[in-house]
Amino acid sequence: MTGPGSEPVTEADTEAADVPETEDVFAQPDSEDTVDAALDEAVSDASGSDRETELIADLQRVHAEYANYRRRAERDKVSAQQYGKGDLIRSLLPVLDDLDRARAHGDLEAGPLRAVADKITETLSSAGLAAFGAEGDPFDPALHEAVQHEGEGSRPVIGTVYRQGFRLGDRVLRTAMVVVVDGPETPAAATQE
Template sequence: MSEGNSEQEPITIVDNRKIDPQDRSLHGDQTVQAGEIREPAAQPAAGPGPEAGNGSEPGIGTDDGAEILAETITRELAERTADLQRLTAEYANYRRRVERDRQATIDAAKAAVVSELLGVLDDLDRARAHGDLESGPLKSVADKLTDALVKQGLQEFGAEGEPFDPTLHEAVQHEGSGHDPVIGLVMRKGYRFGDRVLRHALVGVTDGVADLVEEEASDADAHTNNQ
């Protein structure tokens, strides 16, 4: 045989399995030597997990949680409603009190102004009693002033024949001794503004009709007895 035939061709062995290039390495739970075949690590078995996007913790009842949440919301809503009703009532009372105080201030201011004009009304009454206001420009002025004050709430009282009222009238003279006194003479009119008495009336008090009838009956009985 020739020299070329005596030399054999080299044999090449191809192994497709992966060889760990390191001398010793830790792969998973296996330790391999250099040149040893590295087996793929075992994958953990896939078990049932929580549902994606569920958001609920395991072990908590969904129905119980919803019931507790509903009770909490109902209780808080009732408390807020009660607070709102209380605040509304307080605000309504505040508005009424402010309006009442404002009206009282206005009435007091009007009464103060009208009180300053009572002397003018007295002069007009005396002029009217003397016949000075029967005609002419002064009568027109007096009527306009009186009408304006009446529209603002001024009222006069104290006329002959009215029952005597000690809260409105001031008696300066008294004739008779009856229990039903009436006004027999008006010396000065009284005025009030709404419920406020600006001035008491100066009057003379006499016996009422009932007292006069009783007195006449007593005189008649006395006359009959004398006969």
């Protein structure tokens, strides 16, 4: 073989090369030096095995990190979609309030506006929107905004609902604006007095 700036290798050069004979390669070590050399070679092979073990451990760690990243990215994607959907639905809540007022005044009894109102309500419900804050429900300060309180407050329940609350899944989009009253006493409490 020739390379740039090198001379061609001749047949005489290859014959003159110092090639060990086969018998020498398979010969048993005679001295302690050759045993130490063989031991050093075995240790270097074992360190190569340690290197393989280290590389396998690194590969497993990177694989686990990627799997965690993929799960986290999917969870973040779903969360971002839910927040985006929540923001859009929150902007439509005044429209739902107007439709509820029109329904309460009888403007949605018949006609094309009733069909549109029903379709909007049905679409938002199928997206996961749920209303809460009905009269008689127990008062929860995390879900209800009390604008007035009548009574002692021993058993607070919702009296009048001024504005309905909405939630999308587990997320509260808007608290219900309510009047809080004392709930009816339970029969057990009445008999104890």
